[in-house]
Each structure stands twice: as C-alpha cells, then as structure tokens.
Amino acid sequence: MNGIAPRARLLSAFILILAVVSLRGLMAQGAALGLALILALLSGQAVKPLLHRLAHVEGFMALLLLMLPFTVPGPPLASLGPLNVSAEGLLRALGIALKVNAAVLLGFALLGAVEPVRLGHAARRLGVPVRLVQLFLFTTRYIELFRDEIRRRREAMRARAFVRRSSLHSFRSYGNLAGMVLVRALEKAQRVEEAMRCRAFDGRLPAIGLDDRGRGEIACPALALFAGAALVLLDRMP
Amino acid sequence: MTALFTLDAITVSRGGKRVLDGASLTLHEGERLALVGPNGTGKTTLLRSLIGLETVDRGTLTAFGVQPRGEKDFRSVRARAGYLFQDADDQLFCPTVIDDVAFGPLNLGLSPRAAAEKARETLAQLHLSHLCDRITHRLSGGEKRLIALAGVLAMEPEVLLLDEPTNALDDGHYRRLLEILTDLPVAMIIVSHDRLFLHRLATRVVALRAGKLLPAAFHSHPHTHDHLHIHVEGDIAHRH
Numbered sequence: 438m439n440g441i442a443p444r445a446r447l448l449s450a451f452i453l454i455l456a457v458v459s460l461r462g463l464m465a466q467g468a469a470l471g472l473a474l475i476l477a478l479l480s481g482q483a484v485k486p487l488l489h490r491l492a493h494v495e496g497f498m499a500l501l502l503l504m505l506p507f508t509v510p511g512p513p514l515a516s517l518g519p520l521n522v523s524a525e526g527l528l529r530a531l532g533i534a535l536k537v538n539a540a541v542l543l544g545f546a547l548l549g550a551v552e553p554v555r556l557g558h559a560a561r562r563l564g565v566p567v568r569l570v571q572l573f574l575f576t577t578r579y580i581e582l583f584r585d586e587i588r589r590r591r592e593a594m595r596a597r598a599f600v601r602r603s604s605l606h607s608f609r610s611y612g613n614l615a616g617m618v619l620v621r622a623l624e625k626a627q628r629v630e631e632a633m634r635c636r637a638f639d640g641r642l643p644a645i646g647l648d649d650r651g652r653g654e655i656a657c658p659a660l661a662l663f664a665g666a667a668l669v670l671l672d673r674m675p
Numbered sequence: 676m677t678a679l680f681t682l683d684a685i686t687v688s689r690g691g692k693r694v695l696d697g698a699s700l701t702l703h704e705g706e707r708l709a710l711v712g713p714n715g716t717g718k719t720t721l722l723r724s725l726i727g728l729e730t731v732d733r734g735t736l737t738a739f740g741v742q743p744r745g746e747k748d749f750r751s752v753r754a755r756a757g758y759l760f761q762d763a764d765d766q767l768f769c770p771t772v773i774d775d776v777a778f779g780p781l782n783l784g785l786s787p788r789a790a791a792e793k794a795r796e797t798l799a800q801l802h803l804s805h806l807c808d809r810i811t812h813r814l815s816g817g818e819k820r821l822i823a824l825a826g827v828l829a830m831e832p833e834v835l836l837l838d839e840p841t842n843a844l845d846d847g848h849y850r851r852l853l854e855i856l857t858d859l860p861v862a863m864i865i866v867s868h869d870r871l872f873l874h875r876l877a878t879r880v881v882a883l884r885a886g887k888l889l890p891a892a893f894h895s896h897p898h899t900h901d902h903l904h905i906h907v908e909g910d911i912a913h914r915h
Contacts, residue, residue, distance in 0.1 A: 592728050593766045597779040597830065598754040606781050617768040620812055 439481070442651030443551045443559035449661035450547040454540045456665030463528065465672035466535040472664065473542035480546040487545055494541050498534060505530040553577035579622075586621060590614055677704045678737070679834050679862055680725055680756075685734035686886075687717070687724050694720045696886030697734070702834065707863045709873040711891065712883035718866040719761065721883065722836045725864075726753050739833070754783055757832030761839045763819035767811040772798070772822050775811055779830040797829040801855055817848030824855065835863040841872050 457469045477487060507517075511525030548556060557574040561567065594610065601607055680702040687695040694717035702708055710718050723729040725738065727749030735742055738752045757779075760766045769775035776794035777787075785793060798804045803821055806814065814822060820840065827835065840856075841849055849872075856863070856876055867873055873880065874893050882891040902915070 589760075589765045590768050593760055593768070594778075595750075596726060596728065596753055596758045596760075597826065598750060598782040599778070600750060600782065606787075610778065613769045613774070616770065617812070621764070624812070 439550075440651050441653040441657055443555045444562055445651065445654050445657040446547045446551060447556065447559045447563060448658045450543055452658060452661040452665050453543050453547075456668050457536055457539050457543065460536060460668060460672045461532075462672050463532060463535070465668055466532050466539070468671060469668055470535050470539040470542070472668075473539040473546065476546035477542045480550065482545070482549050487542075487549075490545065491538070491541060494537060498537060502530045502534060505533070582625070583618070583622065586618055587614070590618065678702065679704060679739060680864075681735075681737040682721075682725075682888075683735045683737075685724065685736055686732045687720055687729050688732055689717075689720055689729065693886060695724070698883070698886060698888045699734075700881065700888050702862055702864060704862055705860070705878075707865065707876055707878045709877035709880040710864055710866045710883060710888075711868070711873070711880060716883045717886065718883055719838055721888075722758065722838055722864065722866060725836060726756055726758055754830065755832055756834040756836060757827035757830055758836045759824055759827055759838060759840055761842065763816070763823040764812075766823040766826065767814075767819060770810060772803075772806045772809050772811055772814070775822065776826045776829050779826055783830060794825075794829050797825050801825050801828070802851075817844050820844060821848060821851065821855075824852070828859075833861055835859070835861055837863060837865045837867075839867055840865065841867060841869045 453473075457466075457473075460466050460469060478484075506522045506526040507520050509523050509526030509529055511523030513521035514524050514527065515522045551559075554574065554577070557570050557577075560573070561570045591614070594614070599610060678701050680700070682698055682700040684697045684699050685695055686693060686697060698717075698721065700708075700721075710721065712718050720729055724731055724736065727743060727746065739755055741748070743749045743752050767775050769778055773791060773794050776797060777790040780790035780793045781787065795804070795807065798807055801821060801824070803818075803825055806818060806822060809818075811819070811822065824840075835856075837856075840852060844852060853872065853875060863876075865873060865877060870893075874895075877893075880891040880893060881888045883889075906913070
C-alpha cells in the first residue's frame with residue numbers, strides 16, 4: 438500500500454468510513470471490522486502504536502457501552518435491582534463498538550502513514566475549506582510543541598525534587614502545571630501570530646505545492662467505493 | 676577537599692548523537708567551575724546528566740559520594756544540587772512568586788507554613804521581597820531569572836548548576852545576579868559565554884571540546900578599545 442497518493446487515501450477513507458457508519462446489522466458491521474482489520478495489517482505499519490490508539494478509543498467507548506444496555510427501552514433480558522438490561526440496548530452498544538473500531542482501523546490503515554502536512558494539502562485539493570485545513574495543520578504543528586513544553590516543565594519540577602504522590606501538594610502542583618501550560622500556550626499563540634503578521638500574514642496560508650502524486654489516484658477510491666457499496670448492500674439485503 | 680560530583684569518562688547521547696564522549700570532571704566543595712565551549716557541544720547536556728535528566732550510557736557518575744542509579748537515587752541528588760534552567764520561563768510554573776519559590780521547600784517535606792516562611796526568607800535575602808505576590812508570568816525577563824534562582828536557593832542546595840545565567844539580563848539585574856552569586860558559599864558549575872562574568876566568579880575553567888573536558892585558563896592581556904555605551908541624554912560631554 439506504499440506509494441498511494443495522499444488524496445486517494447483520504448478520499449478512500451472518507452468513502453469507507455461513510456459506508457461503515459451507515460451500517461445497521463451486526464453481520465455487516467462485523468464484516469466491516471474484519472475488512473478494516475485486514476487493511477490495517479496490510480498497511481505494514483507497526484502494530485504497537487495502533488494498539489495504543491485503540492486503547493484510547495476503548496476507554497472513551499467504555500462509558501457509552503456501560504450505559505446503553507440500561508437506557509435503551511425494550512424487553513428486559515436481565516434486571517439489576519431496578520435497572521433492566523434490554524436486548525435492544527445490548528445490540529446497539531455492540532454495533533457502535535464494532536463501527537467505531539472499524540472506522541478507527543480504517544483511518545489508521547489508510548492515513549496512519551501519511552504525514553499530517555501532506556494530509557492537510559490533500560484535503561485542501563479535495564475541496565475542504567481552507568480554514569479547517571489551517572486549523573488541522575496548526576494543531577499538528579503545536580501538539581509537538583505542547584508535549585515539549587509539558588516535558589520541560591516536568592523536568593523543572595523534578596529538578597526541584599518534586600515526587601508525584603497523592604497529596605494536596607501534588608494535585609495543586611499538577612493544577613498549576615496545567616494552568617501555566619495553557620497560559621503559555623495562549624501567549625505563544627499571540628507571539629506566533631504577531632511574528633506571522635510581521636511577515637505579512639493576512640489570514641491565508643499560501644498552499645505550497647507539495648508533491649501529491651502517487652499511485653492509485655483512481656483505482657484506490659474506486660475500490661473503496663466498491664467495498665463500501667458491497668457492505669451497504671450486504672446490510673440492506675433482506 | 677571533598678568531591679561533590681565526579682564524572683569518570685562518561686558517555687551521554689542525545690537524539691542518537693553522542694554528545695559527551697569520555698568526559699571526566701571533579702567538582703570540589705567551594706569551587707566555582709566555569710564550563711565553556713561553543714554552542715551545541717553539550718554543556719547543557721553535561722549539567723542535565725549530573726542530576727539524571729540525561730542518562731549516562733558509559734562511565735561513572737558519583738554525586739555526593741554515591742553512584743545514583745535510576746530516578747529514585749537522583750531525587751536525593753536533585754534535592755542537594757539546584758539547577759537553574761537556561762530559560763526561566765520553563766522553571767516558573769506557579770501563579771504567584773511566593774508559590775513558586777515555596778515549591779521546592781514543599782517538595783523537601785516542609786509544611787506549607789514553613790515552606791512559605793522559607794520562601795519569604797529567601798526572597799528577602801535576595802532583596803526581592805517586593806515581588807512576593809506578583810504573578811510569575813508577568814515578571815520582566817530579569818525578574819524571572821532572579822525568582823527562578825530564588826526558587827532554587829530556597830532549597831539550600833550544596834551545589835548550583837547554572838545554565839547561561841546572564842542571558843538577556845540588563846545591567847541592573849546582571850549586577851544583582853553577580854552580587855548574589857559572589858556572596859553564596861556553595862559550589863557552582865557555571866555554563867556561560869560571558870567571559871567577564873565567569874572571570875569575576877569562577878575559580879577554575881574547563882572547556883568542552885569534542886565530547887571531552889579539557890582544563891582551560893583565563894588569559895588577560897592589555898587591550899584597548901572604545902568603551903561603547905548608551906546615554907539616555909544623548910551625546911553629551913561627560914567624564915568616566
């Protein structure tokens with residue numbers, strides 16, 4: 438899958454994820470997850486970061502999955518005191534879990550190896566509003582800066598013999614750290630904006646012609662369209 | 676004379692590049708060691724490895740008579756060796772000056788009251804009491820540097836590690852810093868490009884070259900040049 442043009446990847450991911458989120462039946466949802474898993478493994482990227490990302494998603498999902506079986510009305514399967522677990526809710530929770538994981542895996546498989554800058558430019562060429570692209574590009578640029586900022590501050594804390602404990606002092610220190618990182622981020626943003634304005638920034642970033650060519654400009658989205666249609670058909674067939 | 680820090684042929688890498696390569700050094704009690712060398716030769720890396728912010732790949736590091744291994748051992752080293760960061764902004768993170776100066780003493784186990792007392796005392800010693808309740812990120816650059824130093828000194832370190840302490844200081848804050856450091860009885864390693872500052876303060880000079888530390892010396896010879904300075908009043912007649 439190397440050498441496929443970023444915009445072809447972006448378009449394909451968009452088509453496939455759109456198809457996945459429209460699926461209703463468990464069978465098609467399971468098939469989508471299977472397809473996504475195969476694509477992720479075929480993409481030839483390291484598995485460890487993938488698992489790391491999935492762990493974040495699962496943590497986020499856990500709350501929803503715990504709530505749904507209890508809150509969706511339907512004939513009760515089992516009851517926990519005054520709470521009823523509905524089959525309807527259980528199915529919906531399972532469906533959401535399958536679809537979200539499939540979408541994340543698809544994103545990872547198709548976009549994981551593309552540099553954010555290239556992804557931004559590819560999105561611009563596909564007609565995504567320039568403001569959104571700018572927001573995306575600035576975000577990716579500054580995540581690293583943030584991480585660096587937090588790392589340096591934590592080092593400075595450690596240099597003054599700070600040890601993480603579950604004490605009021607620890608909590609307060611972390612609160613201060615978070616607050617100061619936010620304040621500094623705002624100041625930094627203002628300084629950067631000033632510096633950009635000094636270099637005649639007028640709100641528009643010139644699109645630098647990054648090389649966006651690659652293989653599969655047509656074939657890849659076509660294949661995605663085909664797979665997406667197949668999934669939807671499988672879902673809607675009686 | 677007791678050795679506070681001893682480096683024996685240490686190797687330290689940063690970002691896959693070997694920055695220190697067989698560097699050896701001993702810092703004795705009461706010594707003020709100037710560490711010089713061009714940008715990017717690893718002066719900051721050397722300071723950071725003394726307190727375990729960088730990992731020593733090879734060679735031995737002895738701090739206060741023990742060889743620290745791992746984060747836990749380095750905690751007690753950091754409690755005794757105060758590190759002044761190159762950028763004071765990295766160091767100050769509490770909302771107010773008093774909070775920030777009290778942060779170290781709190782980490783050393785003082786009660787909040789005792790820590791605040793210690794912070795006030797330190798600020799008073801440095802003639803900085805007037806900044807006590809100020810917001811840290813609104814201080815001027817020079818004030819930030821001095822408050823960062825106060826935060827370190829409040830922990831009563833036995834060694835001070837100073838990374839470019841005079842960077843971007845105006846004359847007033849520069850003199851204040853020089854006075855404070857001259858009066859301190861603790862051992863220091865001073866990384867700086869400011870020869871005059873080092874000459875006023877240091878008792879010994881070492882230079883970092885190609886990952887190794889070499890003994891160096893101050894050299895002074897008569898040399899005349901114009902004394903460039905700025906008068907607020909403009910180019911008026913005056914005497915020196």
